[in-house]
Amino acid sequence: MNILFEPAKIKNMELRNRFVRSATYDACAQSSGQVSDAQIKLFADLASGGGGLIVTGITYVHRSGQNLPFQNSIAGDDFIPGLKRLTAAVHDRGAKIAVQLFHAGRERARFLEDKNKQAMAPSFVYDDPYFTAEYRTMTEEEIWNIVQAFGKAARRAREADFDAVQVHGAHAFLFSQFLSPFTNHRNDDWGGALENRLHFHHEVYRNIRENVGDDYPILIKIGVQDGFARGLELGEGKVAARLLAQWGFDALEISQGLRGKPYAETEYRTKINRLNQEAYFRQWCTEIKNAVSVPVMMVGGLRTFELMEEIIQNKEADFISLCRPFIREPGIVNHWKRGDRHRAKCISCNKCLEAAREGEALHCVQQKFEDKRQT
Numbered sequence: 001m002n003i004l005f006e007p008a009k010i011k012n013m014e015l016r017n018r019f020v021r022s023a024t025y026d027a028c029a030q031s032s033g034q035v036s037d038a039q040i041k042l043f044a045d046l047a048s049g050g051g052g053l054i055v056t057g058i059t060y061v062h063r064s065g066q067n068l069p070f071q072n073s074i075a076g077d078d079f080i081p082g083l084k085r086l087t088a089a090v091h092d093r094g095a096k097i098a099v100q101l102f103h104a105g106r107e108r109a110r111f112l113e114d115k116n117k118q119a120m121a122p123s124f125v126y127d128d129p130y131f132t133a134e135y136r137t138m139t140e141e142e143i144w145n146i147v148q149a150f151g152k153a154a155r156r157a158r159e160a161d162f163d164a165v166q167v168h169g170a171h172a173f174l175f176s177q178f179l180s181p182f183t184n185h186r187n188d189d190w191g192g193a194l195e196n197r198l199h200f201h202h203e204v205y206r207n208i209r210e211n212v213g214d215d216y217p218i219l220i221k222i223g224v225q226d227g228f229a230r231g232l233e234l235g236e237g238k239v240a241a242r243l244l245a246q247w248g249f250d251a252l253e254i255s256q257g258l259r260g261k262p263y264a265e266t267e268y269r270t271k272i273n274r275l276n277q278e279a280y281f282r283q284w285c286t287e288i289k290n291a292v293s294v295p296v297m298m299v300g301g302l303r304t305f306e307l308m309e310e311i312i313q314n315k316e317a318d319f320i321s322l323c324r325p326f327i328r329e330p331g332i333v334n335h336w337k338r339g340d341r342h343r344a345k346c347i348s349c350n351k352c353l354e355a356a357r358e359g360e361a362l363h364c365v366q367q368k369f370e371d372k373r374q375t
């Protein structure tokens with residue numbers, strides 16, 4: 001059997017193969033944050049498509065962490081029945097599902113209409129070229145409230161039959177804002193040296209573990225370097241990844257931290273036309289895989305089957321995580337399994353992302369364009 005189709009485990013969660021659908025905001029939730037029928041269909045199609053693990057899109061654990069209009073919530077018990085429908089749709093088709101637990105931090109500012117409900121962040125950064133919207137520094141009490149919100153959300157996730165939770169510790173959001181020296185200027189226990197900038201991660205981990213018990217998989221997507229100079233650097237990112245694994249996180253997905261301005265300084269890079277432009281976090285991921293003993297997922301621009309095979313064979317990662325290829329081809333893993341090893345058709349144009357941010361339900365814009373030309 002091809003190594004990509006060999007089953008593997010994360011803690012006690014058994015996955016049928018090495019393919020993960022990386023977390024993807026789908027702009028399909030109801031505006032209340034409840035699961036919609038469109039999402040049941042989307043996730044059923046993904047599960048039928050053959051992947052091992054599906055990670056949901058950003059799901060806010062507390063109202064103060066929402067940053068987009070059609071985003072799922074897990075901030076109250078009333079969300080459990082809808083989430084149960086989602087997990088059942090995936091389980092009926094043989095895949096596993098993790099919910100991505102999320103808080104936007106200052107990124108909520110772009111979404112707020114009401115200035116009185118100001119967005120929160122570890123600290124306010126003066127003259128920040130990357131972020132100009134209004135927000136304020138969190139109090140210690142607010143930090144503890146959010147820590148507890150993550151724990152409660154994880155308890156709900158388990159009740160809703162998710163197989164695991166994944167903490168969103170990457171990209172532009174709250175955990176990266178704590179970890180990066182660029183956005184964390186606190187001089188209390190939550191800022192300063194690396195261990196202090198990771199204090200939030202540690203308390204969230206402990207609170208989740210208390211709520212879900214020892215046997216439940218807790219994953220994290222971690223940004224190990226920021227997309228611009230003077231931010232988090234890989235040296236610290238690697239130490240952070242090692243600490244997270246030591247504390248008990250059961251798997252790490254390796255991505256970037258804060259975003260710079262062009263797409264080239266983000267987690268979703270464009271212009272992936274040649275093999276050597278694929279797997280753009282390969283080096284970071286491989287270094288971290290060599291430094292930890294928990295399973296590691298590689299994400300970022302993977303498009304060619306044989307490259308993915310080489311990565312798993314070389315033990316540069318344990319899982320291959322894909323986002324944009326599944327938007328265009330939800331059934332791509334089954335194609336590959338049947339022996340049709342075509343390169344993913346996704347051209348990484350990011351039109352899907354731009355449309356979702358405008359509130360359009362997730363779809364491949366390029367495919368729509370091509371279909372139109374053919375008719």
Ligand SMILES: Cc1cc2nc3c(=O)[nH]c(=O)nc-3n(C[C@H](O)[C@H](O)[C@H](O)COP(=O)(O)O)c2cc1C
Nearest residue numbers: 022023024025057058268300301322323324352353
């Ligand atoms: C439309 C879209 C939505 C995304 N939503 C999320 C999300 O909810 N959470 C997350 O961690 N990353 C999100 N990402 C980033 C992806 O999970 C992934 O890290 C990135 O796109 C690189 O992988 P790829 O080249 O396979 O697309 C999103 C990316 C896109 C294009």
